[in-house]
Amino acid sequence: MQAEHPTDTTTTATLSAPAASPAPIDEAAVRAVDRALAALRRGEVVAIETADGTVGAAVSVESVALDAVERLKALTGGTPRLVVTRRRAVVLGLASADAAQPVSDIAGDQAPGSSTESFGAMALDRPGGLTADQAHALADPEQHPQAQGALPAGLTVADARPGSREAAAVDLARLARLLPAAITADLPSSGPAAGTSAADWAAEHDLLLVRASDVADYRVHVVRTLRRVADARVPLVGSENTRIYAFRPADGGPEHLAIVIGDPDPDQPVLARLHSECFTGDLLGSLRCDCGDQLRGAIAEIARQGSGVLLYLAQEGRGIGLVNKLRAYRIQDRGFDTVDANEILGFEADERVYLPAAEMLRQLGFSAVRLMTNNPEKLRQLARCGIAVVERVAHIFPANGHNEGYLRTKAERSGHMF
Ligand SMILES: Nc1nc2c(ncn2[C@@H]2O[C@H](COP(=O)(O)OP(=O)(O)OP(=O)(O)O)[C@@H](O)[C@H]2O)c(=O)[nH]1
Numbered sequence: 001m002q003a004e005h006p007t008d009t010t011t012t013a014t015l016s017a018p019a020a021s022p023a024p025i026d027e028a029a030v031r032a033v034d035r036a037l038a039a040l041r042r043g044e045v046v047a048i049e050t051a052d053g054t055v056g057a058a059v060s061v062e063s064v065a066l067d068a069v070e071r072l073k074a075l076t077g078g079t080p081r082l083v084v085t086r087r088r089a090v091v092l093g094l095a096s097a098d099a100a101q102p103v104s105d106i107a108g109d110q111a112p113g114s115s116t117e118s119f120g121a122m123a124l125d126r127p128g129g130l131t132a133d134q135a136h137a138l139a140d141p142e143q144h145p146q147a148q149g150a151l152p153a154g155l156t157v158a159d160a161r162p163g164s165r166e167a168a169a170v171d172l173a174r175l176a177r178l179l180p181a182a183i184t185a186d187l188p189s190s191g192p193a194a195g196t197s198a199a200d201w202a203a204e205h206d207l208l209l210v211r212a213s214d215v216a217d218y219r220v221h222v223v224r225t226l227r228r229v230a231d232a233r234v235p236l237v238g239s240e241n242t243r244i245y246a247f248r249p250a251d252g253g254p255e256h257l258a259i260v261i262g263d264p265d266p267d268q269p270v271l272a273r274l275h276s277e278c279f280t281g282d283l284l285g286s287l288r289c290d291c292g293d294q295l296r297g298a299i300a301e302i303a304r305q306g307s308g309v310l311l312y313l314a315q316e317g318r319g320i321g322l323v324n325k326l327r328a329y330r331i332q333d334r335g336f337d338t339v340d341a342n343e344i345l346g347f348e349a350d351e352r353v354y355l356p357a358a359e360m361l362r363q364l365g366f367s368a369v370r371l372m373t374n375n376p377e378k379l380r381q382l383a384r385c386g387i388a389v390v391e392r393v394a395h396i397f398p399a400n401g402h403n404e405g406y407l408r409t410k411a412e413r414s415g416h417m418f
């Protein structure tokens with residue numbers, strides 16, 4: 001297989017930006033969010049407190065038990081509502097894509113190094129409340145995207161404010177790699193004015209409590225807890241002088257790997273590839289994408305040039321996780337492209353964050369890269385994270401008879417430079 005490796009020094013030389021000054025890490029806050037993620041994956045209810053001291057409860061739609069809506073009502077005394085991403089609301093015909101103002105991150109700012117701005121969350125309600133079945137149907141990716149006819153009568157839609165319980169609940173589901181949708185209910189009177197403390201209420205009902213602001217800060221904080229935990233010599237076919245370094249975030253989540261080939265000089269821009277994990281392409285040789293070729297091609301090219309680093313990032317499915325990627329494939333099999341499929345699921349086209357990549361490069365001693373990519377977002381985001389991108393090295397492989405549409409979509413809709 002022949003790869004193309006022309007270089008382009010003109011488009012990216014000005015992209016470098018200084019690193020933002022880091023805020024202190026609140027380890028207890030990271031731990032609280034981790035616990036909430038695990039609880040949501042188990043289908044448990046979690047308590048969410050907002051800045052005004054009020055509290056409510058949330059459960060993810062994907063892992064919700066049928067009695068969860070009743071349980072939320074009984075727990076809180078409030079009316080459960082469904083929260084979906086604005087993307088999903090647009091797909092359902094409940095919001096206009098044009099009117100969608102990027103609300104950035106719920107922290108108030110787009111996280112540096114994230115591929116796309118979040119378009120926020122929307123709360124769906126109806127008189128008498130939604131049933132669990134109705135909530136499932138509205139958030140379910142198997143639902144035809146234009147199925148407005150099937151919408152429950154009297155459905156109302158409202159923007160979820162950045163920093164709100166609703167926005168945090170959807171973000172938690174997304175971080176847990178579940179469908180980005182949640183059912184939430186507020187305690188009708190809570191907070192300092194009502195004399196109910198969020199912590200007391202959560203403890204009384206044996207619920208994990210998390211603060212909405214901690215959810216918003218989570219991605220940035222976790223990245224800054226990345227630590228090198230192991231490294232070893234691993235000779236590869238065609239590049240025998242190779243070491244693999246493992247970086248673990250403090251949340252105990254999946255490690256990111258740095259595969260260092262040869263002995264790159266930290267004082268020079270390093271030839272680098274940011275490779276997002278693709279179980280199907282990398283390991284199984286799936287022909288739906290170009291990942292397997294790109295992975296092996298990058299290792300071969302770095303070895304040919306003498307030295308460099310390949311970051312193997314735990315960002316399966318452009319950050320939506322393997323399960324959601326398989327769902328996206330089913331949607332693509334109905335005729336939608338890779339971008340539409342993500343959006344029908346309620347995700348942005350690309351949910352990746354490149355802060356971990358920048359942090360790993362820094363910890364390995366590299367501050368400047370010659371980046372092997374066709375993806376303009378990777379160039380932009382890595383530069384936003386403080387790594388100087390001094391050159392783009394194209395990384396193009398021929399189509400294989402199954403991935404022509406996928407590659408065409410990347411070029412036409414994601415701006416890939418093929
Ligand atoms: N959600 C989703 N993810 C996909 C699909 N096909 C491949 N992926 C994922 O896309 C990621 C691969 O992206 P990269 O290899 O970094 O490629 P890229 O962003 O196109 O950019 P370059 O290859 O650097 O030009 C992997 O995480 C794959 O699992 C798909 O149809 N849907």
Ligand SMILES: [Zn+2]
Pocket residue numbers: 278280281282289290291292
């Ligand atoms: Zn792939």
